[in-house]
Amino acid sequence: MAIDTLEPVITPDLVWKQVRHRARVTLLVPFAIVAYLVYTWFAFGVPDLLMRAQPERAVILATDTVAYKVHVTRSFRTNEFEVATEGERTATYDNSDVPDWVRLDGDNAMIDLGDGYSVEIVGKTALFTIPGYGVIEGTATANGVETVLPESDAPDWVKVDPRKLDVRPTLDRRLQVTKTKIEVHNYFGGWENFWFPFRSPLWGMSFSELYALALSSDRMDPDYSNLWFIVHEFLENPDWQHGTVFVALFETIMMAVLGTLTAAIFGLPLAFLAARNFTPSKILRFGTRRLFDFLRGIDMLIWSLIFIRAFGLGPLTGALAIAFTDTGSLGKLFSEALENIDNKQVEGVRATGASQIQRYRFGVIPQILPVFVSQVLYYLESNTRSATVIGALGAGGIGLLLVETMKTSRDWENTSYIIILTIVVVILMDQTSGWLRRKLIEGK
Template sequence: MAVDTLNEPVFDRSTVFQNVRRRAWVTVGFPVAILMYLAYTWFAFGVPDLLAKARPERAAILATDSVAYKVHVTKLLRRDLMEVSVEGERRATYETDDLPDWVQVDGTDAQVDLGQGYTVSITGKVMEFDVPDYGLIKVTATDTGVRTQLPPGPVPDWLTDNPKRFDARPTLDRRVQVTRTKIEVHNFFGGWENFWFPFQSELHGMPFSQLWALALSGERIDPLQSNMSLILHEFLDNPDWQHGEVFMALFETIMMAVLGTLTAAFFGLPLAFLAARNFTPSRFLRFGTRRLFDFLRGIDMLIWSLIFIRAFGLGPLTGALAIAFTDTGSLGKLFSEALENIDNRQVEGVRATGANQIQRYRFGVIPQILPVFVSQVLYYLESNTRSATVIGALGAGGIGLMLVETMKTSRDWENTSYIIILTIVVVILMDQASGWLRRRLIEGK
């Protein structure tokens, strides 16, 4: 039987081989190119030097300080005075007859039990630190510095010994320091100290049940105000945590984001009609409006904030203006694209009823772009709540400024954690609220 070979496909082996080789080069070359790029950035950005300078032990100390507090047992050698205080604060100093049970003070000497076998003895100008599995460390403060006697063997890395200063931290929650002017012992405890009420407040240390009973009691602690008012006043005016000022700063941040976003939406929507091809026949007007959007959103929000700070000074208004200018360009572009994608048949249907221009926009255009308008405005509102925090750190006020102030001291990291947690909570609440509004306005639920 004859075989018809006219309709059979003819394979070019050289073409097939070239295609296979090209795909092989792409399969191998693309990952190799990525690896080469990553290797280049690794050295171009100085990552090895950065890792060499990294101090993970410092990060661990700061992380510990953000979730714990320390009680200082301090002997001031020049005044021959022993003090026990929370975080070394004068206004949080324990009275002699109300010391913690792990501190025993005898005149100007003290015995400190740090737990798990760690003990410190302070006698005169001599400090003895007993460390399990290492031995007894004896440090004497002199007129020129310190003199140290260590157990035999290598010096551990948790100990710093020089003629001017002795510093030992065998664990994260225990530390001893000696200089020629003072001997100091730090004992760490989990939690945030004096979070609810100041140390000297008569409400300090009260359990919640007792506070609740006190709030409902008719017998007033302060004759000039109710117990509930006293509790609220002591909480908000806490000098260590400044709850009242923090809440006011959070309110400023939220108002900054809301005012900036609504202003951007108010100006962005009318300008979007000028930038839409199917609403503005003038090519020159469309081009100018679109370039205006590019200009507004092309300059970062932080740059706008710096410009307005120079122009109007510090304050929430500068942050709101920065958000408004940037988002006017972004929202205007999004709205103009939504307008260009509307269904003209709905507009023509409204026109057929004899509606005027405004009515055609109201009933033929706005219902079509309303889902985009609402969803985008609410999304930008959520995002701007976070952005307002960063802008506030530059001087616009709000919670961002307070966050930077707590970080500058390098000792109030628990306050920093508190502000960060509150900011996250506000962002979560804004997300939930915007989701609820989106469902009500768009889906009708």
């Protein structure tokens, strides 16, 4: 005798309850999200962070990454003018060969800052002409600075102090007066002395002039050909250290490659021990899987700190940190791929009388090769970025140079240069890995 299945009876009360339940959920979920965001806003101290923020300093630092300044300084200790790029002694102009916007005349000077802005220095007095505002006068005295403004109230870009006058009407123009000196800053777009040092005979040459020089038989240095002399001057630029940066980039790439390949080489055989269909022993499988959890459970940065203490500074410590962490990650991924293979292909190879190694070679490896290649290449891309962070801790490479440039708080253009090069390397690694993936997996 057949028993009829009982079906729930849909009543208006049941429909109404469902509608009310969905309405409560619809209201509670956004409310919970908003409550969480409000909690994190105060728990993470965002209001205090905003109060301590210095947006004007951030703007100055951002300007420094894309521009450089030329200092025109009148020192009252030496009673001399000095015109220098970024205020560096190694980039100081001869007084007979200063830029055309600076005119020196004994103790006086006229500095044209463009767009109607100009600074006239007469003895110990600086007269800053500002279009639409007037002339600000600052005079250095034995006790500080005397300031005369066109108006009684000083605008925000004028900092008047008995010890110092600081006028910055625009981001690219600045005047500072103290009792010891008058200093004018004029900003220009670009990176100063990027190609060659200020004192190099190649400084200021155009690309066409450099090309003609490289083909010329008249050597600038008897010990080098002109082409090698150009390359040498570029790589040994003391301000930008191109040669050192390129070597550090190469170390970072090698750190990532060595660490990733080592992890793949050790992770694949260990994956067979962790796969259920290849290792009958539960104890062996359990121990191998816990090993993977241990290796990837400790962050790469922690491994790096451990190896730095154990082996000292150097790229090897970074490669070991990458290898240990990725052995756990890749081993887990490979073991899961092994457990999902098609056993029919393995049985077909077995039917031909193949040995166990041959069954692995022709029945298993071809099935996991796409996963193997794609995961290894992905981790290689990721580890190129990770190697930069590890290098900042002391493992060397480009990360260490990046931290050194940031410590000075004045060479932000060098910091931008290193960051751009790192991004370019990551993009190249991504393109290369994509090409290899197509070659090895798709056969294109």
